[in-house]
Amino acid sequence: MQDLMLSEVREKSSKTVQNTSREMSVIRTGKASPALLDSIRVECWGDTMPIKQVAGISAPEPRLIVVQPWDQSTAPAIAKAIEASDLGLRATIDGPVIRIPVPKLSEERRRDLIKLVKKLAEEGRTSLRNIRRDANDQLKKACKAGEITEDAEKKTQDLVQKAVDEAGLEIDKLLKAKEKEILEV
Secondary structure, eight states: OHHHHHHHHHHHHHHHHHHHHHHHHTSOOSSOOGGGGTTOEEEETTEEEEGGGTEEEEEEETTEEEEEESSGGGHHHHHHHHHHSTTOOOOEEETTEEEEEOOOOOHHHHHHHHHHHHHHHHHHHHHHHHHHHHHHHHHHHHHHTTSSOHHHHHHHHHHHHHHHHHHHHHHHHHHHHHHHHHHOO
16 A cells, blocks of 8 residues: 555655646747747647647757748637737748747746745645655555554555655756746846
């Protein structure tokens, strides 16, 4: 039972770290990155689709994102979706591609982004604490029911704590890297 619980805790912790990383990757840092457009959905062909499903996205220069629609008739809808997003980007249709210049960030905007990144990291840590609490509750119930011994409960709690701590360190690394990226001029 303890091994199953530990693998479940590790899996949930890993998913929490991946989710936090994904949420942080969408935050604009002043550098062009195809990941910036991941959250954008485009209305075309009578449906709303992720931008990745209707176009190829690349960042050939540090301050430019290029979107190449699979179907040229979707270019206006893609440009409209990019400009309607909360990213603050302007899209220009230039022949077969859409060019999106990525402006430099102001100092105030950098501070706001750092606050947002810290909030995302804290949400990840909160999720990890909930995972630990749920696992510890399960262990206490199993101990009371006589399914495991008190020693096994304590040992497994320590292992759960270690797994959660490791995931917390990963989130801290993500936070530091993203803060550094945002502060880079």
